Amino acid sequence: MSDRSIVLLPAEADVEAAYRDWLSGLAHERRLSPNTVESYARDVRIFLAFLQNHLGKPASLADLAGLTPRDVRAFLAFRRADGLVSRSLMRGLAAMRSFARRLARTGRGEASAFAAVRSPKIPRSLPKPIAAPAAKRLLDVETRDGEEREAWVLARDAAVLALLYGCGLRISEALSLTRAEAPVPGVDLIEVTGKGGKRRQLPAIPAVQAAVADYLQQCPYALKDSGPLFVGAKGGPLNPRIVQAAVARMRGGLGLPDSATPHALRHSFATHLLSRGGDLRTIQELLGHASLSTTQIYTEVDAARLAAIHQAFHPRARAASG
Structure with a gap:
């Protein structure tokens, strides 16, 4: 995870501090792979960039706590319009839910809107073994x-x-x-x-x-x-x-x-x-x-x-x- 990806975070300082703490938890407590951490980080950065435009200002922790399911669905619709498939949308929503859970565990606020939105349905494909x-x-x-x-x-x-x-x-x-x-x-x-x-x-x-x-x-x-x-x-x-x-x-x-x-x-x-x-x-x-x-x-x-x-x-x- 590069420092550059964190410095450019489109959000207020309190969200940036929470974001740094969350990434540290993913890497050192949950011990996720660097690629997974980077993917989750990118998904949340994209959401915060959307939110900056959606709200007309960089988001704060109070703004995250005040989000409604309609705001989250607007983001998913925005990403789907960009051509994202359901699997990528689901991963993005999982990243945002993970970030929200970290906010709640560390006493930074309850961003419950993410949990209230259903994950996109993904056609289930079976593994293809070799005979x-x-x-x-x-x-x-x-x-x-x-x-x-x-x-x-x-x-x-x-x-x-x-x-x-x-x-x-x-x-x-x-x-x-x-x-x-x-x-x-x-x-x-x-x-x-x-x-x-x-x-x-x-x-x-x-x-x-x-x-x-x-x-x-x-x-x-x-x-x-x-x-x-x-x-x-x-x-x-x-x-x-x-x-x-x-x-x-x-x-x-x-x-x-x-x-x-x-x-x-x-x-x-x-x-x-x-x-x-x-x-x-x-x-x-x-x-x-x-x-x-x-x-x-x-x-x-x-x-x-x-x-x-x-x-x-x-x-x-x-x-x-x-």
Whole structure:
């Protein structure tokens, strides 16, 4: 978060002080990622700029406390006219509600208008997992035999993807592992830091251990225990875009849709576990979801898959459609 973004705040000094306090709380108490903090900060700055024009003067804490739901709806309508989709509007409203809650907790006033406005409705899209055979092909070094890449690079990418599919990691979590944390044969548990700085332990299956061991055996760099496990061509930390590009190349060769991304392997991990009788609460813990409702979306994915199979293959379904 840059100081420049705070100095230019279009509001009175009491609001600016509250804004600084709120951002500090997001970063240090809630431990949100810098990108999330910046997004929330930008949303509130945009609202305060709108309010300055709406009220004819920079807003004070008293002005915020005096807002009505109509004022908030006017802002949302203004943003929608700028072309914002419902998801972005919802995030902006969430940022303003977070700021208002901080004002109330710190005794700076009750800005209750934000809570009285309904969030914009967002069409719910289901995760798009990759079918198990295709997921395994993505992890297979031989899938990329035709590429002009060094063998250790192919083994590295396969090891990263093995962690996404075999352990359900986010790509940022896999690339944050240190050499000392490598799940090699004999190390069947890994510990990662997820969203919000939360730590969780995950089992590392033998296939993941073998993929990481193969990479380490071929890696030309002497990796320090405290340094990154996965490195780029020059020995520095591996950029996630390199892995994303590798999957994009394989996606074309395997005839997979654009939705087949590294993150889709995490969706596949959850969906395939669930379809084989995995417990939803356990899957929640493995994925690091704060809420069970976030994990429950995978039950809809599995139900949709079963419905599609039924429609395609059941004789009565085919007869009805004919």
